[in-house]
Amino acid sequence: MDHLSLCPLVVLLLCLVILALSKIFKTVIQDQEKSTADIPPGSHGFPVVGETLQFMLSVNSGKGFYEFVRRRRIRYGSCFRTSLFGETHVFLSTTESARAVLNNESGMFTKRYIKSIAALVGDRSLLCASQHHHKILRSRFINLFSKKSTALMVRHFDELVVDALSGWEHHGTVVLLTDLLQITFKAMCKMLISLENEEELGSLQRDVGFVCEAMLAFPLNLPWTRFHKGIMARGRVMEVLEKIIRERRNETNSHNNNYREDFRQQLLAVDSDGSASSSDHSTKLTDAEIKDNILTMIIAGQDTTASALTWMVKYLGENQKVLNILIEEQTQLAKQASHKPFLELDDLTEMTYASKMVKESLRMASVVPWFPRLVLQDCEMEGYKINKGWNINIDARSIHLDPNVYSEPHKFNPSRFDEEAKANSFLAFGMGGRTCLGLNMAKAMMVVFLHRFITTYRWEVVDGDPSIEKWTLFARLKSGYPIRVSRRL
Template sequence: MPTPATMNILITLLLFVLPVLFLLSWRRRGSSRKLPPGSLGIPMIGQSFGLLRAMRTNTVEEWLGERVRKYGPISKLTLFGKPTVFIPGQAANKLVFCGDSSKIASKQSSSTCAILGDCNLMELTGQDHKRVRDSIVSFLRPESLKQYVGKMDEEVRKHIELHWQGKERVAALPLMKNLTFNIICSLLFGMEERAEREKFSQSFEIMMEGMLSIPVNLPFTRYNRSLHASSRIQALLKEVVQGKKAKLEQRTATPHQDLITCLLSKRTEENERVMTDKEILHNIMVIMVAGYDISSALITFMLRLLSKNPAVYKAVLQEQEEIAKSKTSGEPLTWEDLAKMKYTWSVAMETLRMVPPVFGGFRVALKDIEYGGYVIPKGWQIFWASNMTGMDGSIFPEPSKFDPSRFENQKSVPPYSFVAFGGGPRICTGNEFARVETLVAIHILVTQYSWELRSDDHYIFDPMPVPTQGLLLWIVPKKEK
């Protein structure tokens, strides 16, 4: 019988030898499949800090471009705890958004999934994705949104009265976040009490900070703080959902008065709920993030780019003033008014091309995928970046020039080159809501105020684009000019 000392030596050898043998066999298996060029780097960490540093110094386009110059149109690396393949370009966008669903599936980073929940649309696949998506779209389709234009108009005017009137200088981004958050709470979740909204907003900013972080759950890390904030928000949302359930049972609520009530009301032919409470909760989280950060970033950067391009601003102002002249004092905007804002929406699209609120995202390979002469192994992340086509001079000539005319004819934009709202079956469910929200806000702002930049022109990604000092503006009410 081996002595205790011999047993300790054997255990130590096993602990050392087995991982080495596993690593060698994995490498032999990988070498036979011709993996993309590049280095995976340090396990779990890899190139995560490099990407985050590039985002926070607004050099992410250069960082990604250097990878393409060094390794070509496909390369491997490690991001946020997982082996990853980076693929840029139109072909990559087509694979990401319209690829074979048996081979590729939506899958966000580990940190995003943990914070938003594993039943959200970005994680669901197949019939589950279709079932949940159809339920959400039934509320967010244009036919349903028509009735909420007036309510959005009211929220924007209320916001301006509280935060813009009487001021000489404002920070645009924080105010736009405040505005879009209140619109979401009011129109989508039926929260009219400001105190109720405040409970959410206190934790929301903290939660957003850890959305794209290395998933190491240690005290004092962004990821840890974000997880705790997510738990607080989900607990508050559960109370809201329960309250709306009770109102439906008491017949004091109608199915289409807000998104949560609509989702709770959805039934199958067998009279069973279409979505579970967990699915409703996790997808509310996603919609809150999209409506809060993406729309606020779009409106903020439209204000920035309009201030830097006087001719474009003049054309937007002319379009909006024509609409304003057709209204009586205090009369809210209508769906028909929004249909006349074609040039303004072209400005929004060009803003999204130059400063995409979501700079990229992830998918997962469900099987080995052959791409560009290499194999993307099953289980690996696939990372795509929207600015790689948006700022490609061969697709959009003079890409650094702000030129809304690129989008006046949508058919002239090459397929899979503009993916600010995604594409195919994965196109953003809230894109129409974002359009309405943006056009209403811009109409009221340009017809009531003039503004000039009072901060420098820098911005970073954290993970959404954030201008220096929140984009300080010197503002002048039109009636005082």
């Protein structure tokens, strides 16, 4: 039989397949319409793949992946459903839902991230841990973020910032995000694992970057995929951390007291101090738990802080009145602290307007746009039925920009925080039992950089393109926000 005689047969087969698929699809839609009268409005998209393709198109656009959520919220309202990566997701954007889900007094919700994120940070990470496991991990990490640790961090971070800023006026164009990623990465590695070697830092930062870029990739682990590249990078990061842990244990066992009291040491201390009985294995962290959470905190401390700082400088540059008030406050503080080489934690309490400016920047940018949870039992939210096994997401960005919650929400106005925000309305660091452990440290890092930057330099923007970088979990500017700086007299 020649090729020409095959053509009609092929066409016929294709028609039959298309007809069969259309009938299947129609049946699925009809079944959904019959069974979804009391569940949130929205669409499950195509069978199996759902609306994953539309989500990935948003990830790959200049508007960022949140555009996928924004369009559906406009269409369906404050509560809608969709299907991503084979699972049902419900998005909620009221303060009442935020309180119920994030405080989780009912115990009906637990943390849940999409498969790609969970695979990259590790299932023993705080981000992905079950409610019970999360409490154990959190109890072990809490000391790292004590007032004493924060005070030490302020001193170290200020030193890093002063050193980094010292030559910016000679760089021509400074790509702000790039430089901030380096500063915050160095700060996190110094605090967490006492790593300061430039070559080792550079290699580790590249691999952490690959991990971050893969977080929103389709979880297809094939050699040419972004996800595979991230998984391979995670493996290399785990090898580095394994080596560091092994070396620290050897130092401890040999009674070598030349190590620093960093995050790594606090996690390892449970094996040798009296804080846990030798028979109480539940309180001892495994090496896998230690490594997953060091990686998680490096990513969170570097990426979210650098992204938030870049947005903060952008908002300042666009609001001269706010900048003038801030310069006046910070110049006065600089005079008061002129006898000290570096800032101290007590100095930050004097930065009242700067603190409000940080909150307003975090509200406007919503670097972490939503908080995901897994539904553990059937429940009702905003008048709709939510099924066990679904994913539920608190849409922080929509709450931050809701005119019923914040007056003129698109206006940059730090003075709005002269008064306390409405309950459950400021979600930059989450809320409830899973509130970000490092929130005070993150705020401290932001005001320290802010103080040094605006008292040292004036700046002009080279590229104000508002496009969002592709494939990033935390919203950041595609351009990196390039600026030219000049010294203040």
